[in-house]
Amino acid sequence: xxxxxxxxxxxxxxxxxxxxxxxxxxxxxxxxxxxxxxxxxxxxxxxxxxxxxxxxxxxxxxxxxxxxxxxxxxxxxxxxxxxxxxxxxxxxxxxxxxxxxxxxxxxxxxxxxxxxxxxxxxxxxxxxxxxxxxxxxx
Amino acid sequence: xxxxxxxxxxxxxxxxxxxxxxxxxxxxxxxxxxxxxxxxxxxxxxxxxxxxxxxxxxxxxxxxxxxxxxxxxxxxxxxxxxxxxxxxxxxxxxxxxxxxxxxxxxxxxxxxxxxxxxxxxxxxxxxxxxxxxxxxxx
DNA sequence: AATCACGATACTTATGATGTTACATGATTC
DNA sequence: GAATCATGTAACATCATAAGTATCGTGATT
Numbered sequence: 001x002x003x004x005x006x007x008x009x010x011x012x013x014x015x016x017x018x019x020x021x022x023x024x025x026x027x028x029x030x031x032x033x034x035x036x037x038x039x040x041x042x043x044x045x046x047x048x049x050x051x052x053x054x055x056x057x058x059x060x061x062x063x064x065x066x067x068x069x070x071x072x073x074x075x076x077x078x079x080x081x082x083x084x085x086x087x088x089x090x091x092x093x094x095x096x097x098x099x100x101x102x103x104x105x106x107x108x109x110x111x112x113x114x115x116x117x118x119x120x121x122x123x124x125x126x127x128x129x130x131x132x133x134x135x136x137x138x
Numbered sequence: 139x140x141x142x143x144x145x146x147x148x149x150x151x152x153x154x155x156x157x158x159x160x161x162x163x164x165x166x167x168x169x170x171x172x173x174x175x176x177x178x179x180x181x182x183x184x185x186x187x188x189x190x191x192x193x194x195x196x197x198x199x200x201x202x203x204x205x206x207x208x209x210x211x212x213x214x215x216x217x218x219x220x221x222x223x224x225x226x227x228x229x230x231x232x233x234x235x236x237x238x239x240x241x242x243x244x245x246x247x248x249x250x251x252x253x254x255x256x257x258x259x260x261x262x263x264x265x266x267x268x269x270x271x272x273x274x275x276x
Numbered sequence: 277a278a279t280c281a282c283g284a285t286a287c288t289t290a291t292g293a294t295g296t297t298a299c300a301t302g303a304t305t306c
Numbered sequence: 307g308a309a310t311c312a313t314g315t316a317a318c319a320t321c322a323t324a325a326g327t328a329t330c331g332t333g334a335t336t
Contacts (some may be wrong), residue, residue: 002233003227003229003230003233006229006232006233007229014312016311016313017313027295028312028313029295029315030293030296032313032314033294033315036314046312046313046314047302047303047312047313048301048302048303048304048312048313048314049302049303049310049311049312049313050303050304050305050310050311051304051311051312052303052311052312052313054313065236065237069218074217074218077216077217077218078215078216079212079214079215079216079217080207080215089141091141091144091148092141094144094263094267095141098203098255098263099140101251102203102248102251102255105247106244106245106247106251107244110240110243110244113239113240113243114240117236122232125232125236126228126229126232129231129232133228152281154280154281154282155282164325164326165325165327167284167325167326167327168324170284171325174283184281184282184283185281185282185333185334186281186334186335187279187281187282187333187334187335187336188279188281188335189280189281189334189336190281190282191281191282192282
């Protein structure tokens with residue numbers, strides 16, 4: 001989805017679900033499903049009818065990678081975690097406390113890192129890469 | 139599994155797969171499947187026949203939570219990550235670099251934290267909790 | 277010899293993510 | 307205003323993975 005957003009930023013005029021789906025090697029309906037989150041968050045806008053499609057609707061400076069991640073679906077960052085958490089067992093409580101403590105710290109770091117990068121910054125990094133490539137070609 | 143290991147540490151004599159399964163609300167075969175990793179890593183030992191079962195086979199000081207995690211199966215820590223990683227698309231490469239950078243740092247922190255805690259420490263923490271509880275009762 | 281417990285395999289659910297089809301609705305074009 | 311285009315939504319199919327289950331073999335104890 002980040003991929004799509006950056007492409008949209010470099011593309012004037014809306015992009016259709018079908019075009020995006022081709023780009024991602026997937027299906028227009030799947031695209032609409034996942035883009036719905038971004039639309040509800042106000043990051044993109046969708047227009048129906050002729051010449052319709054998806055377009056950026058927010059200031060890219062104000063949208064971080066973390067924002068996109070949250071809008072697109074997953075508060076679930078880690079593949080591990082204490083699922084049952086039987087509070088009857090004192091051993092289990094000890095274990096969970098230790099694991100969750102480390103997990104919380106790592107998540108905080110990741111959230112900070114993702115929250116610190118805006119889409120606009122990413123776009124600038126990309127433009128920089130292009131400029132370097134052009135230079136090499138010249 | 140951490141739960142099981144600490145229980146085993148406080149239990150003299152081997153525990154059967156069935157007893158462990160009851161403890162975890164699961165199935166003996168599932169227990170054997172996941173314990174196989176711990177056995178291959180040398181953290182536990184399994185004995186067949188009458189009076190057999192599972193027992194600790196290593197110094198708990200030398201086994202970290204990270205060791206257990208790795209032995210038990212998952213090198214997969216994060217629920218997110220760049221899966222297709224189409225190297226043809228320059229936009230995608232930019233995005234992946236940014237995300238994976240943050241991901242790598244968070245994973246490093248988590249690995250460091252989990253690697254710093256040994257099962258023995260955890261057992262001591264647990265004993266401490268028990269002592270406190272006894273004190274309150276007295 | 278009987279019993280107990282693990283080891284291993286194969287098979288069956290259960291779950292979630294993804295893909296697919298179909299139809300309704302709104303917007304544009306002619 | 308009819309045709310067309312594109313999204314919105316619902317319902318269903320498919321796929322992959324994890325978990326549960328059944329069964330048999332093997333070694334160890336009694």
